[in-house]
Amino acid sequence: AQSVSQHNHHVILSEAASLELGCNYSYGGTVNLFWYVQYPGQHLQLLLKYFSGDPLVKGIKGFEAEFIKSKFSFNLRKPSVQWSDTAEYFCAVNPNNAGNMLTFGGGTRLMVKP
């Protein structure tokens, strides 16, 4: 079955540490890729998206993600996290032939210790 996998369910980091969250998907065709963030008690917000072109995309708040087609991966990175980055992060995929539907990964809870 087509799916999106986020391997890290919980991540704990200290402030200023570097972050990398993994995301792999199993769709064979062309896809649009997204990372969403959900701060405690808030709605999902789009961090960044990849449709085509440069596989390294930059988003808001210093986040970036790299699309590696051969590995079916779209990992999220941030060089130096802050306490305010504490949130849950979701990778999502929209296959090009699936209308506007999003399939989400299971999410990764990030806790940043001050």
Added chain:
Amino acid sequence: DSGVTQTPKHLITATGQRVTLRCSPRSGDLSVYWYQQSLDQGLQFLIQYYNGEERAKGNILERFSAQQFPDLHSELNLSSLELGDSALYFCASSVGGSGAYNEQFFGPGTRLTVL
């Protein structure tokens, strides 16, 4: 604030009951999506409506139904509720509904607790 509103914020009910969740999309958006976020299933797409018509269906149970009204607001009806239906229900909206991808904007969610 995404511009998508959902009511109520919290809902507590008993097994076997029926509830209705409401969503108002951003001004100008024609598509509405419903998602369920639960501890065991994660964030799952339920159903999409575009300008009043069902456009796509995901993992939505037969006990659940939705509709989109002429003013474009949408309601998700959940009936014969079970303990496992306890979850956060998100609504999202977008300008379009198919073709080139249209960014979805999410509402704050309705937390449903079934006792």
